[in-house]
Amino acid sequence: MKVTVFGAGATGGHFAVRLSQAGHDVSVVARGAHLEAIRSNGLTLLAADDRATVKVRASADATEIGVQDVVLVGVKGAGLAAITQALRPLVGPDTRVIFPQNGMPWWYPVGLTTTPAPPDWADFSIGAGFLDYIAPGQLVGGSIYSANELDAPGVVRNASPGHNRLDLGAVVPGGDGVEDLRRAFRDAGIDAPDVPDIRAVIWRKLLANMSGSIIALITGNKSSISRKDPALGAVYRRAVGEGMAIAAAYGYDLADTVDVDAMLKSIPEHKPSIRQDFEAGRPMEIGQILLAPLAFARQAGVDTPVLDTLAALAQRMAEDRGLFQRDAPA
Numbered sequence: 001m002k003v004t005v006f007g008a009g010a011t012g013g014h015f016a017v018r019l020s021q022a023g024h025d026v027s028v029v030a031r032g033a034h035l036e037a038i039r040s041n042g043l044t045l046l047a048a049d050d051r052a053t054v055k056v057r058a059s060a061d062a063t064e065i066g067v068q069d070v071v072l073v074g075v076k077g078a079g080l081a082a083i084t085q086a087l088r089p090l091v092g093p094d095t096r097v098i099f100p101q102n103g104m105p106w107w108y109p110v111g112l113t114t115t116p117a118p119p120d121w122a123d124f125s126i127g128a129g130f131l132d133y134i135a136p137g138q139l140v141g142g143s144i145y146s147a148n149e150l151d152a153p154g155v156v157r158n159a160s161p162g163h164n165r166l167d168l169g170a171v172v173p174g175g176d177g178v179e180d181l182r183r184a185f186r187d188a189g190i191d192a193p194d195v196p197d198i199r200a201v202i203w204r205k206l207l208a209n210m211s212g213s214i215i216a217l218i219t220g221n222k223s224s225i226s227r228k229d230p231a232l233g234a235v236y237r238r239a240v241g242e243g244m245a246i247a248a249a250y251g252y253d254l255a256d257t258v259d260v261d262a263m264l265k266s267i268p269e270h271k272p273s274i275r276q277d278f279e280a281g282r283p284m285e286i287g288q289i290l291l292a293p294l295a296f297a298r299q300a301g302v303d304t305p306v307l308d309t310l311a312a313l314a315q316r317m318a319e320d321r322g323l324f325q326r327d328a329p330a
């Protein structure tokens with residue numbers, strides 16, 4: 001497959017290395033020192049004792065790469081609005097485009113068949129830019145379970161060796177099949193299970209990010225602090241419970257599939273990406289991870305006192321550093 005990772009940072013860089021090792025024709029869109037390092041030294045993945053370096057085509061400009069079979073959009077949710085046109089040269093009528101961002105994705109309302117309808121949310125308007133040239137059937141939703149960080153320009157470090165997963169699913173019913181994509185990722189060493197409904201996956205992943213990632217952000221710890229500190233573990237449980245109540249109000253009853261003890265037990269020793277962004281002074285996914293689901297909660301009349309508290313604290317931290325703007329598209 002001809003695959004381009006647009007924004008080959010922590011997670012995108014990891015996937016680019018694994019897909020390249022599996023024999024796919026991989027290109028990356030990157031910028032700055034990271035791009036220069038990839039061009040000079042290749043893209044490197046460190047995972048436990050394993051070190052893999054691949055040579056991939058790398059450019060800051062997608063027009064130099066051209067139409068692909070598959071595009072994986074690796075930029076943060078907070079960076080999507082800025083790339084709606086830059087992505088266009090990679091996409092032809094048969095290209096599948098994977099959006100695997102954390103949080104409530106811009107594509108959530110596209111072709112949605114469950115009720116009630118979602119609330120108005122600023123990020124949903126980003127979709128107009130992408131849907132100008134990507135047909136809904138070409139859209140693939142994704143959710144990443146894999147802990148990664150950039151060690152240095154051109155070098156990704158994976159903190160979850162043996163536990164790297166990418167859930168994939170068509171955004172609209174009858175969208176192009178994704179089984180071949182799942183197979184390609186599995187063959188590359190990334191678990192890609194069958195997923196009946198990608199929006200259920202989005203809600204499940206939100207549960208982990210709204211709770212563990214935000215607790216880690218606020219306390220300046222790795223996500224595992226919620227497992228190690230019983231008082232934070234109790235906050236985690238209440239946050240997950242509230243997240244489940246929001247999802248249930250929109251037709252996603254996760255009670256049978258979510259085991260909060262198992263969630264806590266499996267939290268990796270990893271600085272969550274939202275904490276990485278805070279420390280690096282990069283725009284933060286406060287809107288996608290907290291404010292969007294809370295807008296769903298308000299519309300449905302679901303009470304979320306713990307999530308409201310976490311959101312107020314996280315939003316204050318982000319705004320004070322200029323990494324999130326209230327009332328602006330994130």
Ligand SMILES: NC(=O)C1=CN([C@@H]2O[C@H](COP(=O)(O)OP(=O)(O)OC[C@H]3O[C@@H](n4cnc5c(N)ncnc54)[C@H](OP(=O)(O)O)[C@@H]3O)[C@@H](O)[C@H]2O)C=CC1
Binds near residue numbers: 009076274
């Ligand atoms: N890191 C992790 O462990 C996990 C992350 N996620 C989610 O995955 C998504 C991606 O996160 P992550 O991989 O951490 O993000 P990173 O910030 O590490 O990677 C994003 C990359 O995209 C680049 N980029 C952004 N805009 C452009 C552009 N216009 N042109 C070229 N390059 C661009 C960034 O460059 P620059 O640095 O210059 O901005 C950066 O290299 C997020 O939604 C995150 O929440 C999910 C699970 C785990």
Ligand SMILES: CC(C)(CO)C(=O)C(=O)O
Binds near residue numbers: 209271272273
């Ligand atoms: C890996 C995980 C779940 C960490 O909390 C994550 O989603 C992130 O880093 O953003």
